[in-house]
Amino acid sequence: xxxxxxxxxxxxxxxxxxxxxxxxxxxxxxxxxxxxxxxxxxxxxxxxxxxxxxxxxxxxxxxxxxxxxxxxxxxxxxxxx
Amino acid sequence: xxxxxxxxxxxxxxxxxxxxxxxxxxxxxxxxxxxxxxxxxxxxxxxxxxxxxxxxxxxxxxxxxxxxxxxxxxxxxxxxxxxxxxxxxxxxxxxxxxxxxxxxxxxxxxxxxxxxxxxxxxxxxxxxxxxxxxxxxxxxxxxxxxxxxxxxxxxxxxxxxxxxxxxxxxxxxxxxxxxxxxxxxxxxxxxxxxxxxxxxxxxxxxxxxxxxxxxxxxxxxxxxxxx
Numbered sequence: 001x002x003x004x005x006x007x008x009x010x011x012x013x014x015x016x017x018x019x020x021x022x023x024x025x026x027x028x029x030x031x032x033x034x035x036x037x038x039x040x041x042x043x044x045x046x047x048x049x050x051x052x053x054x055x056x057x058x059x060x061x062x063x064x065x066x067x068x069x070x071x072x073x074x075x076x077x078x079x080x081x
Numbered sequence: 082x083x084x085x086x087x088x089x090x091x092x093x094x095x096x097x098x099x100x101x102x103x104x105x106x107x108x109x110x111x112x113x114x115x116x117x118x119x120x121x122x123x124x125x126x127x128x129x130x131x132x133x134x135x136x137x138x139x140x141x142x143x144x145x146x147x148x149x150x151x152x153x154x155x156x157x158x159x160x161x162x163x164x165x166x167x168x169x170x171x172x173x174x175x176x177x178x179x180x181x182x183x184x185x186x187x188x189x190x191x192x193x194x195x196x197x198x199x200x201x202x203x204x205x206x207x208x209x210x211x212x213x214x215x216x217x218x219x220x221x222x223x224x225x226x227x228x229x230x231x232x233x234x235x236x237x238x239x240x241x242x243x244x245x246x247x248x249x250x251x252x253x254x255x256x257x258x259x260x261x262x263x264x265x266x267x268x269x270x271x272x273x274x275x276x277x278x279x280x281x282x283x284x285x286x287x288x289x290x291x292x293x294x295x296x297x298x299x300x301x302x303x304x305x306x307x308x
Contacts, residue, residue: 009184013228014253016185065146068139068175070182071228 001046003058005076007067008039042066050078082300084110085123087153087169089144094130097276098166102127105279105289106296106303115147124299125162126153128169130221130274140183140224141171150176163268164295167222170260170270179263179270180237181229187253191223195284196273197248198259204266206298207244216287218273220251220259225272227254227261240264245271269295 009015015037022036048054058076067074084102088095095112102125103110113120120126133144144150150172157163157178165173173179186192196219200212229237234255237243244260252272260271275288296303 012230013184014187014226016187016189016226016253020189065142066138068142068182070174070180070230071184 001048001050002079003044003046003076004079005042005044005058005062005066005074006039007042007062007072007074008037010071010073013071039072082108082124082296082303083122084108084125084127085113085120086110086127086129087115087149088112088129089115089131089133089147089172091133091135092129092131092168094167094274094276097274098127098129101276101279101288101292106292113149115144115149118148118152120149120152120156120161123156123161125164125296126156128153128163128165128172129276130167130169133168133172136168136224139175140168141173141175144168144172145175154178157263157268160265160267162295162299164292165268165270166274166276167220167225167272170272171224173268173270178268179261180233180242181227181261183224183272184226184228185224186222186226186251188251191221192225192251193219193221194251195219196251196259198245198273199248200245201241201243203241203244203262206266207262207269207294211294211297211304212290213287215248216245216291217278217285218275218287218291219277219284220273221277222252222272225252225254225259227258227272229255236264237261244269245273267298 017038018036062074086098102108171183202208246257250257275291278285278288
């Protein structure tokens with residue numbers, strides 16, 4: 001089973017990287033750019049099947065380690081469960 | 082009084098911090114590897130600067146789960162003194178021992194320079210009487226941009242938890258915050274380096290007053306020695 005965790009800067013938190021990448025996108029000719037946010041994707045491969053217990057464990061790991069709730073949001077997708 | 086300086090894989094200011102307390106203040110100081118689960122008799126734990134675990138994931142995010150951090154948390158909860166400098170500040174924020182978080186500098190540049198800092202009235206252990214109205218300390222960081230939500234910032238300000246503010250904000254920190262303490266007043270964190278400001282060849286010797294102030298809460302005699 002594959003779990004894909006997406007971590008992104010919170011909407012109300014300044015994202016200096018996103019701003020810089022946005023400038024580069026505009027200089028490459030992208031018109032009408034309204035926002036750029038840079039986050040990260042963490043891919044996990046885990047034995048077993050999707051279950052409420054697994055999801056609550058993943059949520060805890062996302063809050064404790066994979067994201068910092070002060071500055072980041074996360075969500076995840078489970079495939080092949 | 083015993084000082085323990087933590088060492089993580091990737092710490093690189095551990096020796097600077099060691100010498101601040103051992104040579105600068107002449108105090109019994111030792112290193113403590115991050116795999117240790119006990120602090121021994123340490124009165125002050127220093128979490129030094131560097132790039133623990135290569136800054137992977139987020140600065141301080143992985144160091145926070147090192148075995149020694151459990152002992153640091155217990156020490157802090159018992160009222161023991163903790164000082165985090167630079168990456169150490171990031172680790173303490175990640176561990177939840179200090180509020181807020183440190184993100185990429187707004188300039189996106191690594192900033193390595195000496196900063197003028199305004200000393201705040203942050204309680205009996207850190208104020209202008211102990212430290213002076215202004216200090217000059219070096220910084221060297223790419224992720225020193227202090228962030229916290231509005232309610233958290235309001236709490237920091239109303240509890241007088243801000244220790245230091247940049248006179249000229251180098252990294253985009255909210256309210257120019259360079260260092261804070263916890264609500265109880267025994268855990269201190271700052272991006273500037275007192276450990277790079279005590280020798281004659283350093284840009285200033287203001288790090289000594291900062292280190293003495295942090296110790297003064299438990300060891301008021303440390304201030305007499307400086308008089």
